[in-house]
Amino acid sequence: MSRHIEIVEVGPRDGLQSEPGVMPTSAKVEFIERLIDAGLRRLEVTSFVNPKKVPQMADAEQVLAGLNKRPDVRYVGLVLNQKGFERAVAAGCNEVGMAVVASDTFNRRNQGVGTDESIAAWLDIAKQAHAAGVRPQVTVSAAFGCPFEGEVSVDRVIEVACRVAEGNPHEIAFADTIGVGVPSQVSEILGRATAALPGMRLRAHFHNTRNTGLANAYAAVVAGVSALDSSAGGIGGCPFAPSATGNIPTEDLVYMLERSGYSTGIDLDKLIATGEWLQGVLGRSIPSMLLKAGTFPKPAARAA
Ligand code: MG
Numbered sequence: 001m002s003r004h005i006e007i008v009e010v011g012p013r014d015g016l017q018s019e020p021g022v023m024p025t026s027a028k029v030e031f032i033e034r035l036i037d038a039g040l041r042r043l044e045v046t047s048f049v050n051p052k053k054v055p056q057m058a059d060a061e062q063v064l065a066g067l068n069k070r071p072d073v074r075y076v077g078l079v080l081n082q083k084g085f086e087r088a089v090a091a092g093c094n095e096v097g098m099a100v101v102a103s104d105t106f107n108r109r110n111q112g113v114g115t116d117e118s119i120a121a122w123l124d125i126a127k128q129a130h131a132a133g134v135r136p137q138v139t140v141s142a143a144f145g146c147p148f149e150g151e152v153s154v155d156r157v158i159e160v161a162c163r164v165a166e167g168n169p170h171e172i173a174f175a176d177t178i179g180v181g182v183p184s185q186v187s188e189i190l191g192r193a194t195a196a197l198p199g200m201r202l203r204a205h206f207h208n209t210r211n212t213g214l215a216n217a218y219a220a221v222v223a224g225v226s227a228l229d230s231s232a233g234g235i236g237g238c239p240f241a242p243s244a245t246g247n248i249p250t251e252d253l254v255y256m257l258e259r260s261g262y263s264t265g266i267d268l269d270k271l272i273a274t275g276e277w278l279q280g281v282l283g284r285s286i287p288s289m290l291l292k293a294g295t296f297p298k299p300a301a302r303a304a
Helices: 011-015 025-037 060-066 082-091 104-111 115-132 154-165 183-196 213-222 250-259 268-282 289-293 299-303
Strands: 006-009 042-048 074-079 095-101 135-141 172-176 202-206 227-230
Touching: 006 250, 011 025, 011 042, 025 042, 025 060, 025 268, 042 060, 042 082, 060 074, 060 082, 074 082, 082 095, 082 115, 095 104, 095 115, 104 115, 104 135, 115 135, 115 154, 135 154, 135 202, 154 172, 154 183, 172 183, 172 227, 183 202, 183 213, 202 213, 213 227, 213 250, 227 250, 250 268, 250 289, 268 289
Parallel strands: 006 042, 006 227, 042 074, 074 095, 095 135, 135 172, 172 202, 202 227
Antiparallel strands: none
C-alpha cells in the first residue's frame, strides 16, 4: 500500500486573507464545499482574528454556519489567542490551529505579544481544547527565516517546538511563512524535530515565494511528515507586493505526490475544475501550473 500524505487545504484562509477584494461569504462556502467534494478532508476554513486587521476573515462565523458539516471532515479555525479560540469553538470548528512565531519580533508584529506569551496562551488553549473535545494543533511560524530578524537558528525552532509539545498537540507544523526555505533546511529542521520529539506527528507549510515550495514539500515527505499544507490554485500573498506569493498549489502538490507513488485521496480532475472556478471568481489567473499545463496522462488516456 502506498504511503498516505494528508493534505491540509489552507486556500480559504491563508490563500484568501490577502486578497484585496472581500470574497462574498457564499462564494467562500462554495469554495470549501467544492474542495471537500474533490476529496479534501481537512481544511483551514477561516481565522478568528481581529476583523479590523484582516477584513477578509470578518465573516468567520458566517462561513462556518453556511457549511454543510460532515462528520468525516476537519474544519480547522486558525486562532492566535484565547478570544479567537472561544470564537472558533462557538462557531463549530472541530479543530483549532494556533500559530506561535519562532522569532519574537515577528510574533509581536503578527499577534501583538512576544513568543513567550503566545506559547503560554497556546498551552492554556490546548488544555481547554482537549477538555472541549476540539482537536488542537500548533504551528511554529517563520521557522525558516524571519522578515525582521533574518536567519532563525534551528536550535531556536526546536526549542519552541519542544515547549509547544507540552500542550499535547495532535501535531506540530513548521511553517516557512515568508517562503525563504530550501530543502536542506527542511531536512535539518524535521530531522532534529523527529529526534527531539519521537512519536510526534509533523506537518509542514510552505510558500512558493522563491520557487522552492514543491522541492521543500518533497524534502518534507522524505523526512517523514504525515501532512502538508497547500492552497488551491496556489493563491495567497499580497497583490500590492510583487514578490509575495501564495502557498504551494494543491493541484501541483497532488500531481507530484500521486505520480511519485503516494496517495492523497484527492480527485485531481475535480480539484482542477475548482481551480478554474476560482480563477473565474477572482477574475484573474492564479499560480497553479497544473491549471495551465493540465494533468498527465490526460483523463481520456487514463480511462483507456
Ligand atoms: Mg502561510
